Amino acid sequence: MNSKLNNVLLNIALNLSANLASDQHYQHLIDGIDQVFPCDASALFVLDKQGLLIPVAVKGLSTAVLGRRFFPQAHPRLEAVMATKEPLRFDADCPLPDPFDGMLLNEAQAIDIHDCLGCSLYVEGQLVGVLTLDSLTVGAFDNIETVAIETFAALAAATLRNIAQFNALKDQHKKQKSLTDTLIQQARSQQGEMIGISQAMQRLRTNIATVATSDYAVLISGETGTGKELVAHALHAQSSRADTPMIYVNCAALPEGLAESELFGHVKGAFTGANNHRAGKFELADGGTLFLDEIGELPLLLQAKLLRVLQQGELQRVGSDQHLHVNVRIIAATNRQLDTEVELGHFRADLYHRLNVFPIFVPSLRDRHDDIPVLAGYLLEKVRHQFKLPNLHIQPNVLQMLASKLWPGNIRELEHTLTRAALRAIQDNQHTITSHYFDIPLTNDVKNTSLFFPTSPQPMRQLVEQYQKQLIEHTLEKTNTNWSKAATFLQMDRGNLYRMGKKLGIK
Ligand SMILES: Nc1ncnc2c1ncn2[C@@H]1O[C@H](COP(=O)(O)OP(=O)(O)OP(=O)(O)O)[C@@H](O)[C@H]1O
Ligand SMILES: [Mg+2]
Known part of the structure; x- marks a missing residue:
């Protein structure tokens, strides 16, 4: 040629x-x-x-x-x-x-x-x-x-x-992108609203709005069922990253042995079964938000790796020596008291400080009784809508009783209790829920403590210790003698609880 x-x-x-x-x-x-x-x-x-x-x-x-x-x-x-x-x-x-x-x-x-x-x-x-x-x-x-x-x-x-x-690849990518967008939209619309009129809720909303637009890490804490996940979604939705997905990681459910790959990805051949390159949750969240739920359960080894990624803004897939830059906003949530966990040596202090840039505490339901009637209305409306009923009410005196309960499982417990009662009423073709349909005693939890009111003169100190002992024993029984969980439940330091228990003669 x-x-x-x-x-x-x-x-x-x-x-x-x-x-x-x-x-x-x-x-x-x-x-x-x-x-x-x-x-x-x-x-x-x-x-x-x-x-x-x-x-x-x-x-x-x-x-x-x-x-x-x-x-x-x-x-x-x-x-x-x-x-x-x-x-x-x-x-x-x-x-x-x-x-x-x-x-x-x-x-x-x-x-x-x-x-x-x-x-x-x-x-x-x-x-x-x-x-x-x-x-x-x-x-x-x-x-x-x-x-x-x-x-x-x-x-x-x-x-x-x-x-x-x-x-063809471009088309596929476009299709994938529009599918992702649709899924984000869907997920967002399925996320419930954050209901509440109490001052505590208003403060929570203000806190969310304040930090949402920044790129700071946020640590959400609060008892189980208080709505930490809802708060995480609200934070992301009000952030500048709202158009990107919020990638969810449940740190308590990371598969053993694969946890690192789940978070940071791996390259082909990194370990047996790694047949392909795979991006981890961090990479998937690049440009967006990573929600590390139940962060208190993250094993110490992974805490160290997570800290390194947060400090350096880059990660290495398992089996690769290449550094990948990622831009990820971290939202973490826990129902543990992480400061106590740090003291007990279960959680790294440096990681705790890194995550705790902006702490958000979600108050327990017993600290915002005002919200119970409006929450009940909202939760019943969901049931009514699901069953396509013209109306579904709750008797006002029952509502009062619900508002006086302590709800250790918080909104989740209220939701389940109410839904069960509503289902029973619906089965009976009733549109008004009366106390009869509840499977828990609707007595006033707070008044129940009258059990400890003495009928004869007794030293106050002794009475209080008696109550403390019963309270700790009861909590330990509920947590299968897990002192950490009991301490979380009683919202106190594990070490202090343990010492108090020993002093009160609890084995
Ligand atoms: N303010 C609220 N308004 C309406 N629904 C709420 C509110 N807070 C919580 N919920 C509902 O209560 C349930 C529990 O909330 P969520 O899962 O966010 O709790 P959590 O704090 O993450 O609990 P856990 O620590 O057990 O994971 C969910 O169904 C949620 O939609
Ligand atoms: Mg949760």
């Missing part, structure tokens, strides 16, 4: 890997063609799924051609080109109509008398398109080397294939 051809082919090959829009790739290909083949016009077609030939780049032809679609059956020359893998020449006296008759730019001189050459483009045995060359000079294509045109066709075919694959 001559050196000019080699140069053109090399240029085309280099352009194949250049980052160009697909129509530019096509045009580059066609632009090089008249430097090596004696032609006045050329066209590159892509064969689409319906079997139509779509012109994607032309030279020496009216650009109107780009708007046309060619049915091979209606164009015998194109049909003939597609039927063979060899380049096909049509002489000037060939009786078959030329698909471009009347479209050559400088046809004024030659009307429709010209030579034509067509070449089918194959990739891995599959027809992907057609290349055509036209010349106003009779016999122009007689002396072209077949190998030259075949080499050119192979490059053209590779270009078409690459672009098709690239476009």
Whole structure:
């Protein structure tokens, strides 16, 4: 092959890997063609799924051609080109109509008398398109080397294939993105509202609004069932990252042995079963928010790794020495008292301080009794809506009783209790929920402590200690003698609780 051809082919090959829009790739290909083949016009077609030939780049032809679609059956020359893998020449006296008759730019001189050459483009045995060359000079294509045109066709075919694959990937990505957006929307609309009129709730809302727009790490604490997850969603939804997903990690449920890979990802072959590269939750959250729920349960080893990622803003997938930069906002939640956990050596102090940049405490339901009636209304409305009932009420005196209970399981417990009662009432075809439908005693928890009111004179100190002992014993019984859990429940330091227990003679 001559050196000019080699140069053109090399240029085309280099352009194949250049980052160009697909129509530019096509045009580059066609632009090089008249430097090596004696032609006045050329066209590159892509064969689409319906079997139509779509012109994607032309030279020496009216650009109107780009708007046309060619049915091979209606164009015998194109049909003939597609039927063979060899380049096909049509002489000037060939009786078959030329698909471009009347479209050559400088046809004024030659009307429709010209030579034509067509070449089918194959990739891995599959027809992907057609290349055509036209010349106003009779016999122009007689002396072209077949190998030259075949080499050119192979490059053209590779270009078409690459672009098709690239476009397919782009389409797939677009589809994936719109699916993700839809899922984010759906997840958001399923997230319940944060209901509450108490001062404590108003303070909570103000806190959320204050910190949401910053990129600070937020540590949400509060007893079980108080709504920490709702708070995390509210924080993310009010942040500048709201359009990105909030990736959820339950630190208490990280699979043993795979926890690190779950968080930071792994490369193929990093460990048995790592058959593919995989991004971890951190990478998935890049540009968005990572919600580390139950952070207090994270094993110490992972706490150290997490701290390093937070400090450096970059991570390494398991088995890789490459550092990946990530931009992730951290929201963490726990129902443990992390400061106590730090003292007990269960949680790293440095990580605690890193996460605790902006602490948000979600108050217990017993500290915001005012919210119980409105919460009850909201929760019942959900049941009513689910069962498509015209109405569902709760007796006012029952509501009062609910408001005077302590609710150790907080809103979750209130929700479950109310839902069970509502279901029983619905079964009975009742639209008003009375105390009769509740499976818990609706007595006033606070008044129940009258059990400890003495009837004969006794020292106060002794009475209080008696109550403390019973309270600790009761809590330990509920937590299977787990002092940490008992301390969390009683909202006190584990060490102090333990010492107090021993002093009161608890074994
Ligand atoms: N202010 C609120 N308004 C309405 N529903 C709420 C509110 N707070 C909590 N809930 C509901 O109570 C249930 C428990 O809330 P959530 O899961 O957020 O609690 P949590 O603090 O994360 O508990 P845990 O520590 O056990 O994980 C959820 O169904 C939630 O929608
Ligand atoms: Mg939770």
